[in-house]
Amino acid sequence: MPKAYVYDRFGGPEVEHFTDLPQPVPGPGQLLIAVRAAGVNPVDWKRRSGRRPAGAPAVEVPAVMGGEAAGEVVALGPGTAGFAVGDAVLGGPLTGGYAQYTLLPAAATVRKPPEVSWTDAAALPIAAATGYGAVRQLGLPEGATLLVTGAGGGVGVAAAQVAVGLGLTVVGAAAPAKREFTESLGVRFVASGPGLAARVRAAAPDGVDGVLDLVGGEVLREVAEMLKDRTKLVSGADREAVAALGGAPVGPVRDPAILGAVVELVRTGALDPRVTRVVPFEQAAQAVRAVEGGHSQGKTVLEMPPLD
Structure with missing residues (x-):
């Protein structure tokens, strides 16, 4: 049976493990893909630990980790016209x-152009789409100054x-080790940590x-x-904190228009998702630990082995 990396209860890294699962069957509006690469994000370990935003649906365990995937369609459910x-x-x-x-939900899935690698494609559905959507959401005029923490x-x-x-003009706050x-990225670097506002x-x-x-947390309030x-x-x-401060959370990014725009930027070379770490699927634990530790820079992606 196909392999998956799952957690069977909420907790720390000790609840993660590989297992064999039946191949999923696509229902209405769904595509079954053979995964070629999967993005690794902080939200993956946060969900495993039991954290979820207010109003978000509960996660049922056991659950397969990972919110980004790129691959080849191998079967289609009803109502997926336009895909093959x-x-x-x-x-x-x-x-x-x-x-x-x-x-994958067909309504929120886009095609991967040949110019975009599998590993770059897997970095786009959450990370790049969120970044793109957030900048568009702010709607700042040309010449304005934007601060990005993290x-x-x-x-x-x-x-x-x-x-x-x-x-x-972008001011980017990050750990001192990430300065270069x-x-x-073309931004003005400032070191994160206490006293950030003064450095900005x-x-x-x-x-x-x-x-x-x-x-x-405190960085947001400062x-x-x-x-x-x-x-x-x-x-x-x-x-919750940003709403209390008079701001807003980043809007929904499961939007094919946003994802399609991001893919086009990558295809034309206007956006580089900066995949700095490509990890074999069998080393999924190491990939999650790198992201969970908070010291990774750029994007970490899992690369799947060829299917038999």
């Missing part, structure tokens, strides 16, 4: 991405490049016009004070 067996596609899986086979991670990498491409990497003011003496928070207009504050890390 053999299509190269990417999207947010319904049955987890850390698996040899998974189901700029060295997968979402921040995409957001920074999209914002720079739109003519924004963050600056390579030094880097942007005229202030910031918008904030994309990817850290949450940078919120820098904005005169709190409607220009969005967070992908702390939905």
Whole structure:
């Protein structure tokens, strides 16, 4: 039977393991794909630990990890006109991405152009789409200054490049060890940590016009004070806190229009998802630990072995 990487109860890394699962069967509006690559995101381990945003549906265990997948269509359910067996596609899986086979919702799935690698494609449905959607949600005019906290991670990498491409000045906050990497995105680097607001003011003496928070907690509260207009504050890390501060959470990104736009940016070379770590599927635990530790830069992707 196909292999998958799952957790069978909520907890720490000790609840993760490989298992054999029956191949999923596509229902109405669903595509079955043979997974070629799967993105690794902080939300994966957060769900495993039992965390979920208010209002989010409960996760049933055992559950396959992973919210991003790219692969080839091998079967179609009813109501999937426009797709065919053999299509190269990417999207947010319904049955987890850390698996040899998974189901994608046809309505939120897009095709992978030949110019986009499997590993780059797997970095787009959550991380890059969130970064793109957040910048568009803020709607800052050309020449405005945007602060991105957590700029060295997968979402921040995409957001920074999209914002720079739109003519924004971007200040990126990240760990000191990520300085060179963050600056390579075309942003003004500031070190994260206590006293962040003072360092941002030094880097942007005229202030910031918008904030994309990817850290949450005290960092979010500190940078919120820098904005005169709190409607220009969005967070992908702390939905409740950002709403209380007068901002908004990053909007839904399971949108084929957003994902399609991101894929096109990658195809044309306008956006590089910066996949810095490609890990064989059999080393899924190491990939999750790298992201869970918070020290990885760019994007981590699992690469699946060829199917027999």
